[in-house]
Amino acid sequence: MSLPPATLTFLGAVGTVTGSRYLLEVSGRRYLIECGLFQGPEAVERRNWEPFPVDARSLDAVVLSHAHIDHSGYLPRLTALGLRAPVFCTEGTALLLGILLPDAGRIQEEDARFAAAHADREGIGPADPLYTEEDARRALARLRPAAIGAWVVIDDLVSLRFRRAGHILGSAIVELRVDTGNGPQTLVFSGDLGGYQRDVMRDPETVEAADVLVVESTYGDRTQDRSHLREELAAIVHETAARGGVLVIPAFAVGRTQDILYLLRELEDAGRIPALPVFVDSPMATDATEIYCLHHADHNLRVDLPMDERQCPLRCRDTRFVRTPEESKALSRRPGPFIVVSASGMCSGGRVLHHLKHRLADRANTVLLAGYQAAGTTGRLLDEGAESVRIHGRIVPVRARVAMLHGLSAHADRDELHRWLAGFVRPPRATFVVHGEPAASAALTDALADRGWRASVPAAGRAYAIGEAP
Structure with a gap:
């Protein structure tokens, strides 16, 4: 038929x-x-x-x-x-x-x-x-x-x-x-x-x-409750900084990274968080952020200046875009406090796995999940309270604080x-x-x-x- x-x-x-x-x-x-x-x-x-x-x-x-x-x-x-x-x-x-x-x-x-x-x-x-x-x-x-x-x-x-x-x-x-x-x-x-x-x-x-x-x-x-989004993010930044820790934010290179950078800049300008170094450790996220700054048709941002200008709303006072593997590895040895935003958002691959491998075992640090975590991903395991996760073939204990930032999807x-x-x-x-x-x-x-x-x-x-x- x-x-x-x-x-x-x-x-x-x-x-x-x-x-x-x-x-x-x-x-x-x-x-x-x-x-x-x-x-x-x-x-x-x-x-x-x-x-x-x-x-x-x-x-x-x-x-x-x-x-x-x-x-x-x-x-x-x-x-x-x-x-x-x-x-x-x-x-x-x-x-x-x-x-x-x-x-x-x-x-x-x-x-x-x-x-x-x-x-x-x-x-x-x-x-x-x-x-x-x-x-x-x-x-x-x-x-x-x-x-x-x-x-x-x-x-x-x-x-x-x-x-x-x-x-x-x-x-x-x-x-x-x-x-x-x-x-x-x-x-x-x-x-x-x-x-x-x-x-x-x-x-x-x-x-x-x-x-x-x-x-x-x-x-x-x-539904997503966005009413406390800024308060939750500000509190987590303050608490991690007070411990001298590193705040690791797994984030998709396109969309989520730019949302997070915008919120961090807004909170910093309002004096609601300390002016910490913010590292964007994802070449793809760096390239995507440049595209956001050049392509205005779809978003609300005023990005009339290049990304390397202070006036760009996607940059905090000390935002650094990490490109080379050597720069990324150096972050693993850097003492806190600082913030690192890195892909992938569900911790299923990318440079964020290296940061998790080096930071999860330390109670001073925080891992801030910023959205939906699919079943079977490392992000889902962390969200569900796993005591350890396997990264690059190694069992890593989870002692860092793990938090979820709701409303950013x-x-x-x-x-x-x-x-x-x-x-x-x-x-x-x-x-x-x-x-x-x-x-x-x-x-x-x-x-x-x-x-x-x-x-x-x-x-x-x-x-x-x-x-x-x-």
């Missing part, structure tokens, strides 16, 4: 927050919306190695909502598999991908070399990289940046418009006009939605109509998701709830059903006819 003229198949981000990939097929053509890596525990990450369900050469276009690796990081793999299609994204996303994807390729190669050198150990990943830095650079050549708000004709069947999502720089809601053969249809993919009245990012744009909606649900079952919470969904003049004919752990997705689905929406969590791998009820 042949498929209907237009179908949507969910290849990832179902029952999990990573691996966003949605395959739209229209009259024999194929369009991939999102191209993300699965991230988290080893069993989840191994899904990246499964055969892609269609020939990469058969894709007619790829569309990315934003630069985070769980939405873009599979693109170099598709390129290695023969992708020939253009890849549409916003201008801000293209800038960030220029630093994120090559870095992801380098990490893949480093992980593969480590696996090859320790092939006799259980639990070590594949000895071949999923893709290389060169694959990532070839993927960048396929990017077709588009301005937010402008309609772009992909071909005679599909047109595209990006709407501001407010999540990170360049993040967008994806709006597609599709000629399904049974009349035009509007498909809207929320991507990752930001919240409202945030310090750095602008509010997500209201969308009023869609025939089919695919909406994220990361915080579909809970770049995702809309439950109430903000409902506020954005309330912008629709009438319910879409079908709403698919994705990008959430099962409880979060179920909560948002049930809430929409209570409002009379036809909503469900889609089945992974199933092809849904456009306009079909969930």
Whole structure:
């Protein structure tokens, strides 16, 4: 039995927050919306190695909502598999991908070399990289940046418009006009939605109509209390400084690092924290911060001066951007008090692991987690009160204080998701709830059903006819 003229198949981000990939097929053509890596525990990450369900050469276009690796990081793999299609994204996303994807390729190669050198150990990943830095650079050549708000004709069947999502720089809601053969249809993919009245990012744009909606649900079952954010951060800085300790803040290079730098600068200017040295120990975060300073369209910051100027709102009195491995290693020997902001945000890799290895055993220090920690990550273990963690093959005792800074997530919470969904003049004919752990997705689905929406969590791998009820 042949498929209907237009179908949507969910290849990832179902029952999990990573691996966003949605395959739209229209009259024999194929369009991939999102191209993300699965991230988290080893069993989840191994899904990246499964055969892609269609020939990469058969894709007619790829569309990315934003630069985070769980939405873009599979693109170099598709390129290695023969992708020939253009890849549409916003201008801000293209800038960030220029630093994120090559870095992801380098990490893949480093992980593969480590696996090859320790092939006799259980639990070590594949000895071949999923893709290389060169694959990532070839993927960048396929990017077709588009301005937010402008309609772009992909071909005679599909047109595209990006709407501001407010999540990170360049993040967008994806709006597609599709000629399904049974009349035009509007498909809207929320991507990752930001919240409202945030310090750095602008509010997500209201969308009023869609025939089919695919909406994220990361915080579909809970709210974020931001009312005490500054007080909590100031108290932790003061307490750590009083002990002569080091405050280690694991943070994603894009978005979270800039939020933290902004808050530290604001608190310092108000005299609410001491003027400590602040080290940003992540080359990617340094590059991303420079992009924020140069690309003003998506955020609220006044960054008329270069990043190395005191007036830049992303710099404290003594902010230092660490680039070389030698500078990073020197921080491990430096006595406190000082603050180090380093990737990755879930402590699943990057230079922050070196800082944790050297600082966790000392009660004078503090590790400040600044957002959601996925199951299976070192960050989740720390958040759950682990007495020790394994880092680089070594068991490290946890004696430092571990705290969580609530309210910094770049995702809309439950109430903000409902506020954005309330912008629709009438319910879409079908709403698919994705990008959430099962409880979060179920909560948002049930809430929409209570409002009379036809909503469900889609089945992974199933092809849904456009306009079909969930």
